[in-house]
Amino acid sequence: MLSRCDSTVLFTFILSIIVFVITSWGADVDSPQCVFFSVEQCPNITTTNVCRCHVVGVQSVICCHIRSDFELNEGLACAAVGQPNVTALHLRNVTLDKFDANSDRWRHLVSLSVTDSHVPRLVNVFGSRFELTCLNLSNNGLNEVDPRILTLLPKLSRLDLSHNNLTSLPELPEVSVHISHFFIDISDNPLLSCRSLSDMLSKYHDSKSENSVHFLNQKSTFCVHPSSFHWFDSIERVSFEKITEKAKVDKVCPRGDGYNCSCDPYRLEGSAGGVYTITIAVDCSSRNLTALPKSLPPFTVHLNVSYNSITQLDEISIDESYADIRYLYAEYNQIKTLTVLEGSRFMDKFTHLGLKHNNIKTLPVYILSHAVDRMSQYGDNSIISITLGKNRLHCDCTTSQVVKYWLISNQKVVTDFDEVMCENLDEKVIELDQNKVCMVQKDWSYYINYIIALEIILFILLISKVSYDYWVFKSAGYLPWPASKMPKLPCDWVFE
Known part of the structure; x- marks a missing residue:
């Protein structure tokens, strides 16, 4: 027991x-x-x-x-x-x-x-x-x-x-x-x-x-x-569900030979039907790119490709994955022209266009004016911003008459308007002197006054000469030397 x-x-x-x-x-x-x-x-x-x-x-x-x-x-x-x-x-x-x-x-x-x-x-x-x-x-x-x-x-x-x-x-x-x-x-x-x-x-x-x-x-x-x-937006505490969405984005983030971009959720945006979409921010800055990435994740609204060697922006106009871009940061590249953006959906809805320190030689202000005018319809164009500083334009008469005054009048939009320089002149575009770069073509009306003055002078000289010859003939009885050497005409025999 x-x-x-x-x-x-x-x-x-x-x-x-x-x-x-x-x-x-x-x-x-x-x-x-x-x-x-x-x-x-x-x-x-x-x-x-x-x-x-x-x-x-x-x-x-x-x-x-x-x-x-x-x-x-x-x-x-x-x-x-x-x-x-x-x-x-x-x-x-x-x-x-x-x-x-x-x-x-x-x-x-x-x-x-x-x-x-x-x-x-x-x-x-x-x-x-x-x-x-x-x-x-x-x-x-x-x-x-x-x-x-x-x-x-x-x-x-x-x-x-x-x-x-x-x-x-x-x-x-x-x-x-x-x-x-x-x-x-x-x-x-x-x-x-x-x-x-x-x-x-x-x-x-x-x-x-x-x-x-x-x-x-x-x-x-x-x-x-x-x-x-x-x-x-301004939410600092993010749920696990939202972070899993970011993990899905990472799987379709742009990648290529020698580079990997990073992708993050940007903010939640609602639609008229009450459906919320997570928009995406893609960072491809300093990745040694020579061209824009060929494809972006769906709902990408923010793209940073600064500090690369990109020369053109064609994908923004022709690639459907760029259709939602509203913030484009492309500073410190080698972009040469903006004409490819004409008529693109990006120009209809962009909020920021960063093109500082590129190789832009001509500035097609008519393309940019469309976006500025679009914002003016809502009574405020400060909602958009553009950076163009450190680009060196080829300055001519059009630059001084059009581009200069467009930059000055839109300085709230073009935040670095006073940093746009001339390639062929060592001065800022906003300081261009029209008299230096514009060779005004003078038409015939400009010379008429000189012609009339010359004719009057010649007429006065002619009258003076005739008067002098008449006086010599009356006082001395002979004709001036040029007249005496002229051959006689038939009418002269009659008067003799």
Whole structure:
């Protein structure tokens, strides 16, 4: 017959087995749960029992109320953590400056949980021979994790990083993420960067594929973006659903030989039917491009191709994927002409046209005037902006008479109107002197006054000569020398 003490021990042992089975098997088989024990199962520290860890069941250990590395090592040692027979460990209410992942004590663990603690940093990397399949690091106040801490865990299939203060996410094991069931929970990290989350989604997540990372508690998963990055108007807290849209965009972002553009959601825009569309911003700046990308993602409204070697803008007029562009930044390129934009849908609806520091020689203001006039219909043309500075136009009479005054009259639209220069003259277009560059063609009416004056002078001289000859004939009786040498006419014989 068992004694009362033996009965108590047996009852505790059976109860521990039941708890272990429930906690480790009670969840969905596709979503493995890490071994997790309640606070009631923490060891009681007494004068005879100073170990802060104790065995629950056969292969599991729980440690509680640890305040230093010394207490942790002491407790793990007395519970034989690190031996092959201990495969699950749960640390609760632990206060440490850091948690070292590269400890040989974790080598035989299949499940490791560190929860409801204060552990701000995880350092080093779990070893390649570790057996971990489940890692629960939730609710610890984590704010710093080595980015490669998990990369050597080939069997990891569940990761819980929820309820922490992480700003970035660690890399996942390359082997593990290719299995059909890998689960991760990153919910309730209020400081999580959208850039980090979107990078993980674009690399590992595909909602249509079974061999993909599965994100748990998506409705509680949010991220934040820098104030300088204008996603979704002025919203700073972005939901998981919206970030998955960005991951889809990344898959169709322009790529080519030697370059990869980056694509991000720009903002939510509504239609008359109440349907909201996520518009896209594409950044291809400084990618050594010689031409515009051949294709853009649907609903691309913002395109930055600055600091390249692009020479023409033909795609804006002929490529359907450019139909929604409203913001075009093409500064510091080698664009030579704007005539290809005439009649394009872009000129009917653009908000910004950035062409600063290109090779534009002539400025067809009639094309740009159409857009300015369009905005004037709404009583405000400040809604659009154009940059043309540092282009060197070939300045002639038309430039001084048309382009100069167009720039001055639209200086609220052309924000750098005073930086447009002349190629053939060392001066600004707005300072052109019309008298210097315009050779006014004079018609015949300009010379009539000179002709009339000359005729009057000749007539006066003729009258003077005749009068003088008449006076000489009367006074001296002979004709002037020219008249005396003239042959006689028949009429002269009659008068003789």
